[in-house]
Amino acid sequence: MDNQRERLKVLGAGIFSLLLAMGIARFAYTPLLPLMQQQAGLGIADAGWLAAINYGGYLSGALLASLVSDLVLKDKLYRAGMILAIASTAMMGLSTDPTVWAVSRFVAGLSSSAAMLFGTGLILNWLIRHQHRSELGIHFAGIGLGIAGCSAAVALMQQWLDWREQWFALTALGCLLAVPALRWLPAPDTSGLTRSGEKLEDNPPSPLFMRLFMAAYFCAGVGYVVSATFIVAIVDRLPGMAGQGTLVFLALGIGAAPACIVWDLIARRTGDLNALILAAVLQIAGILLPLAGGLPAALAGAMLFGGTFIGMVSLVLTMAGRYYPTRPAKMMGKMTVSYGVAQILAPAITGWLAAGRAGDYGVGLYLAAGVMLVGTLLLLLLRAVSRREAAESACVCPQG
Secondary structure (H helix, E strand, O other): OHHHHHHHHHHHHHHHHHHHHHHHHHOOHHHHHHHHHHHOOOOHHHHHHHHHHHHHHHHHHHHHHHHOOOHHHHHHHHHHHHHHHHHHHHHHHHOOOHHHHHHHHHHHHHHHHHHHHHHHHHHHHHHHHOOOOOOOHHHHHHHHHHHHHHHHHHHHHOOOOOHHHHHHHHHHHHHHHHHHHHHOOOOOOOOOEOOOOOEOOOOOOOHHHHHHHHHHHHHHHHHHHHHHHHHHHHHHHOOOOOOOHHHHHHHHHHHHOOHHHHHHHHHHHHOHHHHHHHHHHHHHHHHHHHHHOOHHHHHHHHHHHHHHHHHHHHHHHHHHHHHOOOOHHHHHHHHHHHHHHHHHHHHHHHHHHHHOOOOOOOHHHHHHHHHHHHHHHHHHHHHHHHHHHHHHHHHOOOOO
16 A cells, blocks of 8 residues: 555656646746737747747757766756746746747756656656556646646636736746655665566667657657647637637647546557557547637547647657666657657748748648658558567577
8 A cells, every 4th residue: 555655656746747847837838928929029930939949948858868877867857857947937927038038948948858758767767666567647647737727727817917927826836836746756766676676677679660769759749749839829710710729728738638548558458559550640630620620620639639649758758668667768868859859840840831821820730740640650660660570589599
């Protein structure tokens, strides 16, 4: 019973860290963006640059994670990331200088990578050491809850508070979330053994597998970022849908909240790669549904998209941890660099395409769906490579 309670506290630390670093520090900017444009003089071009700078901070954090192997250092960086998440949120309300906002968004990106990569890696390492299932569905529920919670909080607060006061209110909430995020995650065990004394050993995939895996995850990054960045603007421009974008973004968060737990269960039955392929196919449908027109299609598409993009992230990072149980954040960082590069390139390409269509970002959804189709084909190839390598390994006989 004590062991189960300890497991729930560790997973709870992960949820609260994601609520803080992803929900508040990173994603609060999306629902607050229209208010900042109305009240704080944030221009259209600056708004785009701030989003790109945020992704740049996240990518920088992913590069750092791919280079760090020491568990104690990872723990220190995770804890520093929680403090930076609070600081970056407060900075948004302290100034109307775009340079200050840019620094804030970069720091917020760093803090979100600390929660996503260092925090996730530490939690997965703890689960494996204590011989629990190496599944992260409960942990990653924090992302969907953070998106939905932030959308709901902003919708509620804007009736009484201006843009600056909302950032300060979110900062105060972040201080509360940081307490369990920091206190409930125990210091890392550096012994290299499980609780029962078994040695933890890495089982890295082949170079071909890694190349295909990173390419497929790059495609998933394109599929994710276009909808996540532009869905509010796209929906607001659809006929009869003005002002519905925030509601659709809320639906995206609601769809994401339980999704990782569901995908853990699916992966148990089908295997990780089959689950990834299914999620990719469903995500293509979720990306395109809002273009069918009407609020029901937009809400259904948002929930389907939210439920699949976060499922793919959870499955990929869990697989990384299984391949490298002694240093899970290392492979997680490499995979996230691939995902992060897509997050910088795809919005820029979408903006360029939209500029030739009178600001219609909807063309980006077709781009995202097309790239996701390529990613699905890469995952099918990856499954074939995995089966071939498993068969070759099984056929290796002892010499003599």
